[in-house]
Amino acid sequence: MSEKALVTVRNLTHIYPGSSGKRAVDNISFSIREGETFGLVGESGCGKTTTGRMLVRLLDISSGSVAFDGQDITALQGKELLSYRRQAQIIFQDPYASLDPRKKVKDIIAEGIDIHHLASDRQERDEQVSRLLASVGLRPEHLTRYPHEFSGGQRQRIGIARALATQPRFVVCDEPISALDVSIQAQVVNLLKAEQRLRNLTYLFIAHDLSMVKYISDRIAVMYRGRIVETGPAGRVYENPLHPYTRSLISAIPLPDPEGERKRRRIPYVPAEKEEGGTLVEAEAEHYVWTS
Amino acid sequence: MAESVLDVRHLTVSFSTYAGRVQAVRDISFSLGRGETLALVGESGCGKSVTCRSIMGLLAKNAQVEGGEILFEGKNLLHLSNRAMREIRGGKIAMIFQDPMTSLDPTMKIGRQIAEAVRLHRPVTRAAAKLRAVELLEMVGIEEPEKRYHQYPHAFSGGQRQRIVIAIALAADPRVLIADEPTTALDVTMQAQILDLIKDIQKRTDTSVIFITHDLGVVANVADRVAVMYAGRIIEVGLSDEVFYDPRHPYTWGLLASMPTLAAKDETLYAIPGTPPTLIDPAPGDAFAPRNPWALEADRLAEPPLFPVSETHAAATWLLDARAPHVEPPENIALRAQAFRKKLSERSAAL
Numbered sequence: 049m050s051e052k053a054l055v056t057v058r059n060l061t062h063i064y065p066g067s068s069g070k071r072a073v074d075n076i077s078f079s080i081r082e083g084e085t086f087g088l089v090g091e092s093g094c095g096k097t098t099t100g101r102m103l104v105r106l107l108d109i110s111s112g113s114v115a116f117d118g119q120d121i122t123a124l125q126g127k128e129l130l131s132y133r134r135q136a137q138i139i140f141q142d143p144y145a146s147l148d149p150r151k152k153v154k155d156i157i158a159e160g161i162d163i164h165h166l167a168s169d170r171q172e173r174d175e176q177v178s179r180l181l182a183s184v185g186l187r188p189e190h191l192t193r194y195p196h197e198f199s200g201g202q203r204q205r206i207g208i209a210r211a212l213a214t215q216p217r218f219v220v221c222d223e224p225i226s227a228l229d230v231s232i233q234a235q236v237v238n239l240l241k242a243e244q245r246l247r248n249l250t251y252l253f254i255a256h257d258l259s260m261v262k263y264i265s266d267r268i269a270v271m272y273r274g275r276i277v278e279t280g281p282a283g284r285v286y287e288n289p290l291h292p293y294t295r296s297l298i299s300a301i302p303l304p305d306p307e308g309e310r311k312r313r314r315i316p317y318v319p320a321e322k323e324e325g326g327t328l329v330e331a332e333a334e335h336y337v338w339t340s
Numbered sequence: 341m342a343e344s345v346l347d348v349r350h351l352t353v354s355f356s357t358y359a360g361r362v363q364a365v366r367d368i369s370f371s372l373g374r375g376e377t378l379a380l381v382g383e384s385g386c387g388k389s390v391t392c393r394s395i396m397g398l399l400a401k402n403a404q405v406e407g408g409e410i411l412f413e414g415k416n417l418l419h420l421s422n423r424a425m426r427e428i429r430g431g432k433i434a435m436i437f438q439d440p441m442t443s444l445d446p447t448m449k450i451g452r453q454i455a456e457a458v459r460l461h462r463p464v465t466r467a468a469a470k471l472r473a474v475e476l477l478e479m480v481g482i483e484e485p486e487k488r489y490h491q492y493p494h495a496f497s498g499g500q501r502q503r504i505v506i507a508i509a510l511a512a513d514p515r516v517l518i519a520d521e522p523t524t525a526l527d528v529t530m531q532a533q534i535l536d537l538i539k540d541i542q543k544r545t546d547t548s549v550i551f552i553t554h555d556l557g558v559v560a561n562v563a564d565r566v567a568v569m570y571a572g573r574i575i576e577v578g579l580s581d582e583v584f585y586d587p588r589h590p591y592t593w594g595l596l597a598s599m600p601t602l603a604a605k606d607e608t609l610y611a612i613p614g615t616p617p618t619l620i621d622p623a624p625g626d627a628f629a630p631r632n633p634w635a636l637e638a639d640r641l642a643e644p645p646l647f648p649v650s651e652t653h654a655a656a657t658w659l660l661d662a663r664a665p666h667v668e669p670p671e672n673i674a675l676r677a678q679a680f681r682k683k684l685s686e687r688s689a690a691l
Contacts, residue, residue: 091527092498199615200384229383230554234598234611241608256527259557263600263609300532302557304599306580307683309561314532 053079054250055103055218059112062098072098074274075112077328080218085244085251087265087282089258089297094271096254097141100220103252104136105129116218134164137211141223143203147195153206154191157181160214180209184239201232205239212243220252225260237264258301262286267334270294273319276328280335290337293317344371345548346395346433346516351408353390353399360620364390366572367408372516377542377549379559379580381595382569385616388552391569392518394418395550396435397425412516431461434514438521440501444493450504451477451489454511461512476507481537499530503537510541517542520552535561556599560584565652568592571617571627574646578653585680588655590634593673610670626658634659634667 062073073095080086088096101107103114105121113122121132137160140146147156157177160166167173178188184205195203204224211219221240225233237260243249255261261268262282269279270293278291289295296317302309326340353365365387372378380388393399395410397417410417412433417425429435437443445453454473458464464472470489477485480503493501502522509517519538523531539562542549551562559566560580567577568591576589587593597610614631617623626632629639638644638658647660659667668674 091529201615229616230556230595231383231598231612232615234609235613238608238611258528259600296529300528302528302532302535302555302561304556304560304584304596306560306563306584307680309557312561314536317529 052082054082054117055080055252056115057099057103057112058115060099060102060109060114061111062095062102062107063110071274073102076269076271076274076276077112078269078276078279080250080252081266082217082250083244083248084266085253085264087261087268088252088254088271089256089261089268090271091256091297095274096271097222099271100138100222100252100254103218104138104220105132106138130164134160134214135216136218136220137214137216138220138222139204139207139211139224142227143200143207144195144227146207147203149195152192152194153181153186153198156195156206157209157213159210164214166214176213180213183212183243184209185235199232200228201235204228204236208236208239208243212247215247216249218250218252220254222254223256224253226255226257233260240264258286258297259303270297275338277338278336279328280332284332284335288332288335290331290335293319343374345374345412346372346550347409347411348391348395349409349411351391351394351410352406353387353394354404354406355400356402356404357620363619363622364403364572365394368569368572368574369408370567370574370577372548372550373564374548375542375546376564377539377551377562379551379553379563379566380569381553381556381559381566383554383616385619386569387572388569389520392435392520392550392552395516395518396429396433397422398429427461430457430509430514431512432514433516433518434509434512435518435520436502436505436509436522438524440498440505440525441493443505444501446493449490449492450496451491454504454507457508457511472511473507476510477504479510479541480504480507481533482507497530498526499533502526502530502534506534506537506541510545513545514547516548516550518550518552521554522551523558524553524555531558538562556584556595568595571622572619573627573643573656575628575657576655577646578649578655581680582650582653585676586649586653587669587673588649588653588660589657590632590659591628592655593669594631596676597670597672610672626656636664638664 056079058077059075060073061071061075064070064072090096098107102109109122113120124132154177157180158173161173161176167176186205225236228236244251253264265282268282268285269276272293278285278294286298289298296315299315326338328336329339331337349369351365351368355362355364368391382388405418451473454476455469458469458472474485474489482488482503523534526534553559563580566580566583567574570591576583576592587596594612598612600609612631617627625641626639626644629635636658644656644658646654646656648654658664
């Protein structure tokens with residue numbers, strides 16, 4: 049991992065279309081270093097998925113900016129946007145809804161190869177697809193099958209192969225394991241980590257499962273109601289949570305330890321009436337907390 | 341253990357499908373003590389939900405109960421008429437489902453939905469049912485219950501809706517509450533509140549709970565006893581402490597080892613290899629054997645019985661047979677046991 053920021057987000061905001069003017073994501077800033085995993089945690093509706101989708105330009109950026117490797121991608125159009133999308137891919141949460149049921153696995157995986165013309169002929173395309181399939185742990189006979197013939201874990205592997213097909217540098221992993229069974233979650237997380245090491249990938253890992261986020265991430269940001277309330281190195285945020293919301297969230301994670309669960313004291317979080325005009329303040333090295 | 345309220349004996353259920361006969365539940369036995377919470381844990385397709393649907397008499401049309409009995413108050417529920425079963429279902433045995441939005445009627449005020457459940461099982465007037473509904477809303481922690489009685493489900497958050505579903509389940513003072521992944525659709529902080537609510541109600545009413553989940557953290561929080569299911573069978577059962585700190589089945593080892601702990605940051609997570617088997621014509625022997633690094637020759641030949649480990653703890657693995665070679669559990673499982681023994685000795689030293 050290098051110190052160089054690959055993705056830099058400044059004052060990013062998403063306002064829902066319509067008259068309500070509600071800010072799904074409200075003026076957030078962070079950067080993701082090349083080769084690291086940046087975890088984004090928070091509860092449903094906090095804006096984490098919206099953030100991930102803006103970063104790969106699947107959702108409009110209402111205001112603020114996103115820079116990728118020094119280039120401002122906020123308003124890219126046409127060919128330039130296409131070229132950005134080759135480098136920035138996304139893995140979706142629901143492996144049942146994100147694969148086209150009428151396409152064979154090899155054509156699903158090759159979608160990016162076709163769109164970006166990454167293979168010069170049919171044979172090269174097939175070779176690339178076969179290599180990707182093998183690297184995510186599927187077998188050659190799976191190539192000509194359809195998504196409905198696979199289990200949830202296998203489908204997520206197909207989704208990962210599809211994302212890796214364009215040889216991206218940055219991948220948004222939007223809750224990639226939360227729809228999977230426990231014994232399969234570990235397989236997929238290990239696969240993501242192995243591919244990251246092999247290809248020097250940079251991940252934005254979005255999840256609500258805090259123990260898994262801590263495990264996989266180098267740094268994390270905690271989101272609440274569209275804002276980042278705390279961000280820092282993964283270990284520090286868990287060992288020394290500074291924002292009351294982070295404390296509440298950590299105190300609510302059930303752990304596979306009955307003795308600990310019996311002694312557990314949950315910390316409720318009561319949001320302050322008005323938290324306008326606050327800012328992130330560095331409390332210890334690289335560890336920031338929202339302070340109003 | 342306290343007197344048992346519900347006894348499932350040798351339950352075997354299969355489904356006819358186009359692909360063949362799926363043996364979803366294979367010879368399952370357990371009993372549920374009074375006021376006790378038993379967690380049924382396992383992955384999708386392991387048979388935990390089918391087991392509970394059998395108890396509720398809610399199996400799909402293509403299901404066949406091939407054998408066994410479910411004893412409740414001296415009767416075998418599998419032999420009851422539809423009419424008699426309707427009395428018990430939602431009455432003495434109630435169920436909470438995973439998704440509160442699909443178990444509530446979006447076109448009906450929530451108060452009426454609760455009052456309806458009250459009147460279904462008790463001969464009371466409308467006015468009395470309404471009073472009881474308001475009381476139930478208050479019991480499950482809905483503020484301003486009189487006012488909210490008149491609102492529709494869409495006006496409530498996910499967590500509040502699950503509270504309302506719980507209120508409906510409690511309407512007839514059930515003796516047994518079956519909770520099928522009741523917190524899976526909720527956020528962690530909401531989940532924590534709902535788990536507290538279920539435990540609190542249980543303490544006050546002495547209800548017995550069967551809690552179905554795939555989340556071992558939730559199990560550790562709610563369960564007195566745990567039954568781990570795999571491929572339609574119970575492969576390990578015991579007191580919560582026994583299963584979490586002294587697990588004996590390699591599948592239980594794998595499940596526990598594949599969860600990251602907040603303390604450790606290992607390079608690679610332990611992952612159980614492969615995927616669960618299909619239950620159409622399962623191969624002879626132990627269904628877990630193909631994924632089991634500790635599998636013995638015996639596992640491929642015959643299905644292991646449940647070997648007793650203690651009075652309350654048993655596991656279905658040939659590793660517990662007297663003739664089996666001695667096997668050390670993986671390191672982090674051994675560490676769990678060590679840490680627990682240390683805690684116990686500290687506690688007894690303090691006494």
